[in-house]
Amino acid sequence: MIDYALIWAGLIAFAVLAYVVLDGFDLGVGILFPFVQGKENRDRMMNSVAPVWDGNETWLILGGGGLLAVFPLAYSIILPALYVPIFTMLLALVFRGVAFEFRWKINSEKNFWDKAFAGGSTVVAFAQGIVLGGLIEGIPVAGRAYAGGWWDWLTPFTVFTGVSLVIGYSLLGATWLVSKTEGELQEKARYFARRAAFGTLFCIAVVSLYTPFVHEHFAHRWFKWPEMLYSIPVPILLLGCVWVLFRGLQQEHGVRAYLGAVGIFVLSYIGLAMSFFPYMIPPSITLWEAAAPDVSLRFLLVGAVFLVPIILAYTGYSYWVFRGKVGNTKGYHG
Amino acid sequence: MDWFLAAVNLARLQFAFTVAFHIIFPAFTIGLASYLFVLNFLHYRTRNPVYLDIFNYWKKIFTLSFGMGVVSGIVMSYQFGTNWSVFSDKVGPIIGPLIGYEVMTAFFLEAGFLGVMLFGRQRVGEKLHLFATAMVALGTLASAFWILAVNSWMQTPEGYLINEAGQFVPESWPAVIFTPSFPHRLAHMVLAAYLTTSFVVGAVAAYHLLKLRIGHQDPKVNVDAVRKMFSMAMWMAAIVAPIQIFVGDSHGLNTLKYQPMKIAALEGHFESQKPAGLVLFGIPNEEEAKMEYKVEIPLLGSIILRHDLDGEILGLDAFPREDWPPMAPPFYAFRVMVGIAFLMLAVGITSLVLRKRGRLYDSPRFLKSVVVMGPSGFIAVISGWIVTEVGRQPFTVYQLLRTSESVSPVDAPAVAASLIAFILVYFTLFGAGITYILRQIRKFPVHSEDPLKTEAPIRAAGFVHPALVADTNKDSRSQS
Numbered sequence: 001m002i003d004y005a006l007i008w009a010g011l012i013a014f015a016v017l018a019y020v021v022l023d024g025f026d027l028g029v030g031i032l033f034p035f036v037q038g039k040e041n042r043d044r045m046m047n048s049v050a051p052v053w054d055g056n057e058t059w060l061i062l063g064g065g066g067l068l069a070v071f072p073l074a075y076s077i078i079l080p081a082l083y084v085p086i087f088t089m090l091l092a093l094v095f096r097g098v099a100f101e102f103r104w105k106i107n108s109e110k111n112f113w114d115k116a117f118a119g120g121s122t123v124v125a126f127a128q129g130i131v132l133g134g135l136i137e138g139i140p141v142a143g144r145a146y147a148g149g150w151w152d153w154l155t156p157f158t159v160f161t162g163v164s165l166v167i168g169y170s171l172l173g174a175t176w177l178v179s180k181t182e183g184e185l186q187e188k189a190r191y192f193a194r195r196a197a198f199g200t201l202f203c204i205a206v207v208s209l210y211t212p213f214v215h216e217h218f219a220h221r222w223f224k225w226p227e228m229l230y231s232i233p234v235p236i237l238l239l240g241c242v243w244v245l246f247r248g249l250q251q252e253h254g255v256r257a258y259l260g261a262v263g264i265f266v267l268s269y270i271g272l273a274m275s276f277f278p279y280m281i282p283p284s285i286t287l288w289e290a291a292a293p294d295v296s297l298r299f300l301l302v303g304a305v306f307l308v309p310i311i312l313a314y315t316g317y318s319y320w321v322f323r324g325k326v327g328n329t330k331g332y333h334g
Numbered sequence: 335m336d337w338f339l340a341a342v343n344l345a346r347l348q349f350a351f352t353v354a355f356h357i358i359f360p361a362f363t364i365g366l367a368s369y370l371f372v373l374n375f376l377h378y379r380t381r382n383p384v385y386l387d388i389f390n391y392w393k394k395i396f397t398l399s400f401g402m403g404v405v406s407g408i409v410m411s412y413q414f415g416t417n418w419s420v421f422s423d424k425v426g427p428i429i430g431p432l433i434g435y436e437v438m439t440a441f442f443l444e445a446g447f448l449g450v451m452l453f454g455r456q457r458v459g460e461k462l463h464l465f466a467t468a469m470v471a472l473g474t475l476a477s478a479f480w481i482l483a484v485n486s487w488m489q490t491p492e493g494y495l496i497n498e499a500g501q502f503v504p505e506s507w508p509a510v511i512f513t514p515s516f517p518h519r520l521a522h523m524v525l526a527a528y529l530t531t532s533f534v535v536g537a538v539a540a541y542h543l544l545k546l547r548i549g550h551q552d553p554k555v556n557v558d559a560v561r562k563m564f565s566m567a568m569w570m571a572a573i574v575a576p577i578q579i580f581v582g583d584s585h586g587l588n589t590l591k592y593q594p595m596k597i598a599a600l601e602g603h604f605e606s607q608k609p610a611g612l613v614l615f616g617i618p619n620e621e622e623a624k625m626e627y628k629v630e631i632p633l634l635g636s637i638i639l640r641h642d643l644d645g646e647i648l649g650l651d652a653f654p655r656e657d658w659p660p661m662a663p664p665f666y667a668f669r670v671m672v673g674i675a676f677l678m679l680a681v682g683i684t685s686l687v688l689r690k691r692g693r694l695y696d697s698p699r700f701l702k703s704v705v706v707m708g709p710s711g712f713i714a715v716i717s718g719w720i721v722t723e724v725g726r727q728p729f730t731v732y733q734l735l736r737t738s739e740s741v742s743p744v745d746a747p748a749v750a751a752s753l754i755a756f757i758l759v760y761f762t763l764f765g766a767g768i769t770y771i772l773r774q775i776r777k778f779p780v781h782s783e784d785p786l787k788t789e790a791p792i793r794a795a796g797f798v799h800p801a802l803v804a805d806t807n808k809d810s811r812s813q814s
Contacts, residue, residue: 051449054404058445062437064411069434072426072501079415079422080742086416087752090409091759097405098763101398105770144423144499150748292427293503300431307438314446321450321457 004298005291008070009280011304015066017269019059021172021262026053028173030096030121031166032192039109041185046117048180048326050100055315057093069300073144074280074290081139081146082131082153089127096120122166129165133158136207136272137214141284157210164203168265171196175258178249180326190249193257197245200261204238204268211275215283218275231274238267342741344749345417348756350723352409354716355760359403361715364478364524365531366396367444367471369566370451374467378460383781387559391779392535395771397452402767404445406760417749421730421740428494428502428510429484436480444473478524486516488731489722490592502731514592518585519722525578526718528570529678530711536567536681537708538775540701545778547698552778559779561695568694568704572682579675583638589725590639593732594648596725599661600668601635602628603649610635610647615669618661623650659727667720674714681707 026049036042067075079086095116103113134153141147174196177189212219222231245260276282280290291297337343370389377385411433414422422430450458450466458466493509494502504510542560590597598604602613604623612634616625636645650658681704688694726732730740 051453054401054448055442055445057404057408058437058441061408061411061441062434064408064415065430065433065437068411068414068422068426069430072423072430075415075426075430076419076423076742079412080419080744083416083742083744083748083752086412087755090412091755093408094405094759094763097401098767101401102766102770105773145419145743147743150745292430293497293501295504296427296431299504299507300434303435303438307442311438311442311446315442318446318449321454 004294004301005070005288007301008066008291008297009287011301011308012063012066012070013269013273015059015062017266019056019063020269021265022056022059023053024169024172024265025049025176025258026056026173027096027121027125028169028171029177030117030173031125031170032173032177032189033114033118033121035192036185036188039111042114044181044185044326045177046100046103048177051322052318053100054097055318057097066300070292070297071280071287071290072292074285074287076144077139077141077146077281077285078135081148082134083150085127085130085134085153089124089131092120092123092127094120096124121169125166125169126162129162130154130158132165132272133161135281136161136211136275138282138284141281160203161207164200164207167196167199167203171200171261172258172265175245175248175261178257179253179255182325193245193249193261197242197261200264201242204264208235208271211272217279217283221275221277231271234267234271234274238264241267339746341744341746341749342738344746344753345741345744346737348417348749348753349413351753352406352413352756352760354719355764356403356406356410357715357719358712359399359406360474360477361527361530361712362534363396363400363403364474364527365529366392366399367467367474368528369531369535370396371464371467371471374464378464384556384558384562387556387779387782388563390782391559393452395774398767398771398774400444400448402764406764409756415742416752417742417744418730418740419742419744421735424501424735424740425488425731426501428487428504431504432480432484432487432511436477436484440473440477440480442473443476444470447473475524478527479520482520482523483511483513483516485722486513486519487511489513489519489726490515491731491734502734515585515588518581518588521581522578522585522718525574525581526711526715529574529578530715532567532570532574533678533681533704533707533711534709535563536571537705539564539567540704541775542778543695544698544701544705547696547701554780555778556781563779564695564704565689568682568685568689571678572686575675575678575682579679582672582675587639593725595650595653595657595659596664596722597639598648598650598652599659599725600664600721601639601647602661602665603635603647604651604661605649606646606652607635607649608646609633609644610639612638616665618665620661657728657733659725663724664721667717667724671714671717671721674710674717677707677710678714 029045029049033042033045036045064075067078097120099113099117099120103111103117106113130153133155137155137157139146139148140152171193174189174193178186178193181189212222221227241260241263243260244263245257248254248257248260251257278286278288280287370392373385373389373392376382377389447466447469450463451470454466455463487510490513491502492513493504493506495505497503539560542555543564546555546557546560586597601610602616602618602625603610604618604625609632611630611632613625614629614631616628616630619626633643635647636642639645639647650661684700685694688697688700728737729735730737
């Protein structure tokens with residue numbers, strides 16, 4: 001007997017993680033936009049993500065569509081509960097998405113679409129952080145539906161996780177820029193990356209210390225023998241990633257710093273996943289309760305087994321085609 | 335006014351608004367992606383530079399509309415959950431995997447190769463560039479396949495069981511995907527996208543031909559490209575418009591078989607009749623269930639729908655009152671759609687006559703009417719969707735799940751606030767986007783240089799180091 005629900009929980013978790021580390025850097029580039037002056041610098045920042053951003057955002061659609069397909073109950077409880085942050089995120093995504101094309105239509109230093117790109121990216125990150133915080137704090141459920149009001153998600157903790165994700169994405173964005181740019185802009189990106197790294201670590205520490213006190217279930221994961229044995233390596237590996245990140249920042253070329261930042265995200269994510277497991281919506285709905293019938297899970301799994309590796313291959317190919325430092329040619333995009 | 339205070343109606347309005355805005359972009363990009371592939375392929379085969387010039391011209395417009403399609407599409411994939419959570423819970427096991435396949439086979443394919451198609455010609459060479467263009471076109475068609483499978487299942491559901499939690503559970507996937515209305519709907523929509531694109535391309539070419547007539551003799555203007563575009567668009571109109579009318583008719587007959595209430599609504603029949611006339615126009619009075627100011631041709635309704643002089647056509651009165659769809663929106667929208675179809679057919683036929691006489695490019699009256707017809711495809715597409723979606727009411731899953739029982743437990747103020755936000759943001763941003771597209775369209779197509787030809791020595795087999803490309807990057811995009 002194959003546990004399809006568990007396999008799918010892993011796959012959806014992978015899609016969301018892929019989204020976070022990929023769209024995270026292009027959102028981060030947007031968050032850093034206001035701190036970099038000069039049209040030429042900003043053109044370069046934009047060009048470093050232009051060919052790949054909509055592929056990155058497709059993972060978000062896979063996360064949403066996949067959740068509907070394989071965990072319809074979770075989808076239909078989480079989205080109404082987080083109605084306001086979800087719609088805020090969607091509208092902000094529209095702002096920053098159109099800015100990719102629209103900003104090239106204006107040829108002056110002052111460009112409204114730069115603001116739309118920066119503002120949109122920041123709001124997207126903040127709203128996603130709130131969604132994360134809201135999930136950690138838990139969602140009241142009655143029967144098969146959300147049983148709360150439309151502002152329940154707003155708490156000091158969710159605001160904190162919102163800010164955390166803005167800082168975290170700016171770390172991804174800054175390290176991405178270190179790998180894609182040269183000269184003065186790269187120096188700036190290094191400076192941002194160091195700042196953002198300290199900020200990110202602080203936020204991770206606060207969330208990690210707070211989370212175990214939200215639900216008893218979370219505390220057991222982290223402070224109860226022998227379950228601790230699984231969780232202890234996470235913070236240790238995380239420190240290793242921090243070391244890789246700071247070493248990478250000293251290099252001229254390569255993506256080591258970015259990979260270090262990705263490692264920090266992956267480990268934080270694994271830490272959260274370990275806290276949640278086996279719940280989809282803590283503290284009431286497990287992943288098995290939320291899962292669609294096996295016949296649906298199986299049908300989509302057949303496709304995923306073949307298609308996801310192909311998707312990863314041509315996504316990788318696209319990154320390979322556009323590898324290396326971004327030139328400052330304006331003709332690159334118009 | 336009470337109608338606007340109910341969360342379910344606000345949620346319906348929001349869905350209608352966001353999906354109507356969204357459909358504009360795919361309707362255009364499905365056709366345009368295929369067109370770009372044809373152009374790229376023709377250039378590859380014939381070596382005629384005019385095809386690459388046209389490719390480069392429409393590429394920029396494709397980028398703008400594709401971007402808007404992507405971001406308005408992300409909204410759709412989350413709106414099922416935010417506003418229609420009960421529907422999502424019940425129907426998720428059926429439509430969810432289909433949407434999952436759409437993401438995996440279509441969206442990733444489009445997004446993955448779009449970058450290469452737009453920016454990568456000089457990096458990957460012409461064969462891979464052609465391949466990337468083909469993948470983008472294939473992606474748009476795959477997307478249409480899956481999302482129309484979803485929609486068709488909601489219209490004519492088959493292949494399901496209902497479990498103890500009240501969820502629809504797939505019993506047979508082929509039956510779920512290939513429902514009775516699906517082949518008709520898919521053909522009708524893809525042809526609609528092709529017609530929409532043809533009329534936009536035709537209108538842009540006609541506009542430039544008209545400008546050339548009034549003495550625009552700029553040597554940079556690529557007259558060949560303008561004429562080629564116009565000729566290609568008019569061939570499409572002449573060939574596809576009659577096919578579309580035929581497909582539309584068979585889709586209608588299919589609907590008569592599976593959704594007779596929808597046909598009653600769009601034909602304007604409150605009462606069952608034998609034989610039935612064809613209502614050309616009227617004003618439906620839904621409270622008293624009668625058609626006012628009716629203009630009707632006797633017998634024609636039976637002839638069209640039953641192909642029989644004495645065929646019976648059921649009116650809404652043959653069905654329970656609480657299952658009636660609203661009549662006015664499908665009734666009016668259907669007339670708009672059919673009217674546009676025949677105007678398109680007229681343009682197609684006229685183009686054949688003019689082409690035969692050798693006057694395709696210089697009949698100012700014809701050119702002007704083609705310009706006017708430019709947006710007609712979009713109007714027809716939105717009208718068609720009003721016919722089929724409002725005609726499905728008051729159900730989300732036809733005859734099985736009511737719209738009023740599909741909605742999220744979200745308060746009306748939340749739905750109202752998000753609806754207003756969508757209206758403001760969409761009109762502002764997509765308004766700006768459409769302005770940029772129009773501005774782009776006003777520019778003449780120019781002679782562009784194929785970077786692969788002029789910079790041939792730099793490109794060895796396979797890849798080029800980006801540093802080498804950096805200074806040869808004088809792609810035609812820089813002129814925009």
